Amino acid sequence: MSTQTLSAPPSGTARTPSRRRGTALGLGAAVLYLSLIVLIPLAAVVWRSQERGIGHFFRAVTTPDAWAALTLTLGASAVVALINLVMGSIIAWVLVRDRFAGKTVVDTLIDLPFALPTIVAGLVLLTLYGPASPLGIDLAYSRAGVVLALLFVTLPFVVRTVQPVLLELDTEMEQAAASLGARSAQIFVRVILPNLVPAMLSGTALAFARSMAEIGSVVLISGNLPFQTQVASVHIFSQVETDNPVGAAAVSTVLLVVALATLVILDVLQRWGRRRG
Template identity: 50%
Template sequence: MRRPLGTRAPLLAVRGAALAYLLAFVALPVAALAREGFRGGAAKFVAALASDQARAALGLTLKVALAMAAVNAVMGTWIAYVLVRRPFPGRAVVDALVDLPFAIPTLVTGVMLVALYGPQSTLGALAGASGLRLMYAPPGIVIALLFVTLPFVVRAVQPVLLELDVGQEEAALTLGASPWTAFRRVLLPPLVPAITSGTLLSFARALGEFGAIVVVSGNIPGRTLTAAVLVYGEIESGRPQVAAAVSTALLSFAFALIVTVDWLQRRARHAVL
């Protein structure tokens, strides 16, 4: 590697500062968490995860995250397609709106959703009368997760779609393919890696979501209590070991997903070059 001119001292200082900052701020806290999770050995770690309450919370978390991911994969791709390929008046505003969930505090997201779909609102009461409970029930958690993770799939698919040549799609249409066939056979295959990346990232994000869920879920143990909210409850009741064990498991899973996505994206980039 090339060494720039001058002494190496400033370079080492910058490197040292960057390393020290990351170690102090990220590595050290995560190490403390893992240590607490495994306090009392692997058996206690497993026991914490296998308790009825933890199993129910982890199961619910995976279920709502899966439901969210399925809707997000379809709607995110759909929104990205319309934004890139179907120009309409006001597109710039809608495009900006997609980033709104990144800017809005997640707790405020929950407050907003309860204000509109909660049992005290007109819409919530209407849904309740027809037997569909939106807020303080699993569907509300899925809606909150959809809000929070909206940008992931859209923003993953959009740049890939922009790079794709319209020619192939037009050729398919000219040759008599229906728009749906053209989409499925021509447009969709090159988008699959981006859709997968975006969906996995949104899934990883959903595993730890707290602020939006704590307001909309009602937090009924065994029914609407997600893992992150369970962690909060365990800390408040002075059981940090259970909280740390559940956290360590969730964190490892989410981090593995993020590393996978990073790897997928790097592979996709190399394939293009």
């Protein structure tokens, strides 16, 4: 028995060093890749924005054209996020709970904004809702056109975050509530909605962050009119073209800070959702 004990160490003991080496190599590769692709470029942008001092940074982001672009971008992104919160949740509900002809096609089309080049989306929107619109709706060169373009590119976010939660939701709880006399509205508010809220808010935060960075679908339909329809991403591009990289970096840094704050809020919401689950 003593010989068997010496020759058969506890399971996994002999492989622990190799597992640690594998973990260290994987972690090192991940950190190196993220540093080269994300962290170092972002740090370079922030450093460039401070190149002429904090005073120049604030002057660059508060010039009339920069401030108008930032205000429009954040305002339109907030509107788009709220619309997505409502309509994305409704679309997810219909795709999961309802049956209708062409459901598979609709479900596939939800992901089209992910696959379609955004400049193509802008051209399509300009064709349908521009001066020569076959629908008789002209939203070109207006803030409504900017919101429309952002709604198109952010359509999947709330739908694809709420849909899996609805699929995994235990319908027995709803049946039990109904058997106790609860009405449909009560069941939705007290049973279904609390389980959906974390996913709804997460998708909304992603839609907001994505809206701030959009340029392709907006650049055509907005007309890029300074102080009116020029979004921050187009303003940054124009600053680079006019040989003002420091100003472009300053506005980029503002968007970066807002995006990071949004992601932190998203992480908090996800942790809250896991605790509730």
